[in-house]
Amino acid sequence: MASNIVLVGFMGCGKSTVGRRLAAMLGWEFVDTDTRIEEEQKMQVSEIFLRKGERAFRKMERDLIHRLSERTHQVIATGGGIIKDPANCQRLKEGGAVVVHMYTAPEELYRRMRCDTTRPLLAPYEGEARYEAIQKLLQERLPLYRSAADIEVSVFKQSPEDIAEEILDMTNELEKSSQREIWVCNGPNLNFLGIREPEIYGDENYEALKRYVVERGQELGVKVECFQTNYEGALLDTLQEAHRKGISGIVMNPGAFTHYSYALRDAIASIAVPVVEVHMSNIHKREEFRHRSVTAAECIGQICGFGFKSYELGLQALCNILQKNG
């Protein structure tokens, strides 16, 4: 489980409201950074802005985040500007926190904060001008929230209780997927990518393919290991090893073994690990002997024709299935 759950998002998205409920559901401490700063300074946030200025407030936020990052079992509702300094979320994440971005449209944020007097950044604006200020600031900050967050949850037309439940489910799923390991297994001649018939397989080499799949894995929150061999038996050994080690899934490009290796077909059939078959080229558009796959029927499915992207689609398909199966 995450050490802390940190809620980020624009003013009015419901961080304070949802955070309190989420903490109660988990039996964790609830910390609202604005409230904590107000208690420590014995002054309202709007008064701090007025008397000491925004810079001083941001420093108070930074100092508080520093202290909170050393503790665990907290749901932390941050102020909407916490992401102005990327080091804040970075610090919390280094301590094992999961950062959740709560998102809704500017129209809904305006509806909630039309008459609000507690948010100093909106104080100079009323009516239409307030809506425009929200829209402009949201546009500026959205990329910052997104790059800080591990998870994004839409909070439009959902009750705070339902949002808290959803955050809990998503956090649990993130936790599970981070424990998953997927092997990307490549068969004969794939080590010759970049050299081998570039008009079919492109000019990027095998090292580039490895980097590509590892990065796609990171985006999906799973660990990816790559294997390549030109030997049929070695490919079988790798599948059996994946089974013995309890690897979560395999994305496999069996190369030309696809079309005739019954031994590989039997290996896929005998392991408990789900396999997705991928090919860079569209094998059905090519020579007759490539139209048939003796291995695909033992796999969950086959993806072909999208170059490196076939591997990404394979990884996505596997992750969806693993998520569905718990």
Ligand SMILES: Nc1ncnc2c1ncn2[C@@H]1O[C@H](COP(=O)(O)OP(=O)(O)O)[C@@H](O)[C@H]1O
């Ligand atoms: N899911 C929701 N649906 C409707 N109104 C909400 C929801 N969550 C929060 N609110 C309301 O929106 C306003 C802002 O919520 P708050 O929790 O203070 O947001 P934040 O801490 O992100 O600024 C409050 O009036 C609150 O009651």
Ligand SMILES: O=C(O)C1=C[C@@H](OP(=O)(O)O)[C@@H](O)[C@H](O)C1
């Ligand atoms: O977005 C911001 O810069 C701010 C958001 C506020 O918190 P909420 O997001 O809880 O409104 C509060 O920290 C301060 O007014 C500044």
Ligand SMILES: [Mg+2]
């Ligand atoms: Mg708040």
